[in-house]
Amino acid sequence: MKITEHIEKADGTLFSLEIIPPKKGDSIKNLFNQIDPLMEFKPPFIDVTYHREEYVYKERGNGLLEKRSIKKRPGTVGICAAIQNHYNVDAVPHIICGGFSKEETENALIDLNFLGIDNVLALRGDSIKSEQHFEPEPDGNAYASELVEQISNMNNGEYIDDELQNAIPTEFCIGVAGYPEKHFEAPNMDFDLGWLKKKVELGAEYIVTQMFYDNAVYFKFVEDCRSMGIDIPIIPGLKPISIKKHLTVLPKVFKIDVPKELEREVVKCADNAAVKELGIEWGIQQCRELIEKGVPVLHFYSMGKSDAIQRIAKEFF
Numbered sequence: 331m332k333i334t335e336h337i338e339k340a341d342g343t344l345f346s347l348e349i350i351p352p353k354k355g356d357s358i359k360n361l362f363n364q365i366d367p368l369m370e371f372k373p374p375f376i377d378v379t380y381h382r383e384e385y386v387y388k389e390r391g392n393g394l395l396e397k398r399s400i401k402k403r404p405g406t407v408g409i410c411a412a413i414q415n416h417y418n419v420d421a422v423p424h425i426i427c428g429g430f431s432k433e434e435t436e437n438a439l440i441d442l443n444f445l446g447i448d449n450v451l452a453l454r455g456d457s458i459k460s461e462q463h464f465e466p467e468p469d470g471n472a473y474a475s476e477l478v479e480q481i482s483n484m485n486n487g488e489y490i491d492d493e494l495q496n497a498i499p500t501e502f503c504i505g506v507a508g509y510p511e512k513h514f515e516a517p518n519m520d521f522d523l524g525w526l527k528k529k530v531e532l533g534a535e536y537i538v539t540q541m542f543y544d545n546a547v548y549f550k551f552v553e554d555c556r557s558m559g560i561d562i563p564i565i566p567g568l569k570p571i572s573i574k575k576h577l578t579v580l581p582k583v584f585k586i587d588v589p590k591e592l593e594r595e596v597v598k599c600a601d602n603a604a605v606k607e608l609g610i611e612w613g614i615q616q617c618r619e620l621i622e623k624g625v626p627v628l629h630f631y632s633m634g635k636s637d638a639i640q641r642i643a644k645e646f647f
């Protein structure tokens with residue numbers, strides 16, 4: 331079922347989560363062990379992230395280095411199919427522009443369609459370590475908006491090969507990313523919102539936000555979107571802080587702010603066990619206000635950890 335239908339049919343705020351594929355060589359059982367404790371909150375859908383290749387240099391033994399491309403977390407499509415089979419909930423694969431030609435994207439979407447996957451989150455992806463800026467494939471999509479357009483075309487029965495006769499239209503519900511604190515490459519918020527609007531005009535049906543720790547930032551973002559005519563559901567993304575290091579890692583990796591009050595409280599914590607309790611309490615306060623304001627879904631970034639999310643979700647679901 332489409333995410334938009336889940337939201338329309340819901341009698342209040344829903345619970346959902348994002349998981350990352352296990353590292354190459356790990357068992358899917360370990361992933362299910364992380365998801366299992368969260369199933370009591372009845373997520374109607376589970377997102378599965380996509381991880382690009384990375385380049386590593388291996389000694390060839392003759393003093394020379396060999397550059398090799400490896401994927402540390404493959405398996406997004408397989409995991410989505412496994413989640414749908416195992417839990418009977420919708421799995422939402424993340425589809426990125428980086429590393430894919432349009433043809434490869436089309437083939438991946440055909441696989442997803444055959445597997446009975448109804449939803450995709452369309453993203454650009456980030457640059458890989460060896461690039462200074464994001465570089466699309468020469469025949470790939472350069473921005474998420476182009477990827478949204480490609481998926482919308484398939485939803486209209488238009489595949490890349492325009493000689494195809496009577497191609498079956500797909501029916502993907504397309505989600506996209508939104509940034510309450512602005513995407514780090516955008517020169518200003520208006521610029522970023524302008525491109526977000528473009529993604530919606532080209533066919534996006536819902537938005538999932540980057541994580542945030544100050545609800546006021548999310549509410550302002552929603553208000554700004556609405557005043558620009560973006561009227562699709564805007565799902566807040568949440569991740570409880572659980573270790574001291576998050577104070578520097580989260581801003582660096584996700585380009586977000588940690589509010590002063592939260593930062594001060596984390597610094598006061600004696601150890602990471604105390605930070606985790608604080609993160610749970612902060613998350614509960616955030617969720618309480620978001621639910622009061624009627625957000626469609628609380629979407630948790632699990633990143634391999636489920637216990638803090640479980641404690642927060644228990645309060646509401």
Ligand code: FAD
Binds near residue numbers: 380513
């Ligand atoms: P875009 O919407 O393409 O925007 C990128 C930047 O370009 C923005 O600054 C925008 O303002 C600007 N822009 C957009 N269109 C144009 C245009 N036509 N011309 C000029 N400028 C333009 N990454 C992964 O690799 N795998 C994942 O699974 C993954 N999941 C994510 C899930 C969520 C909910 C979020 C918020 C992010 C996720 N990311 C993931 C990270 C994401 O790929 C990066 O944030 C990336 O840098 C931007 O992706 P985007 O889809 O927002 O890009």
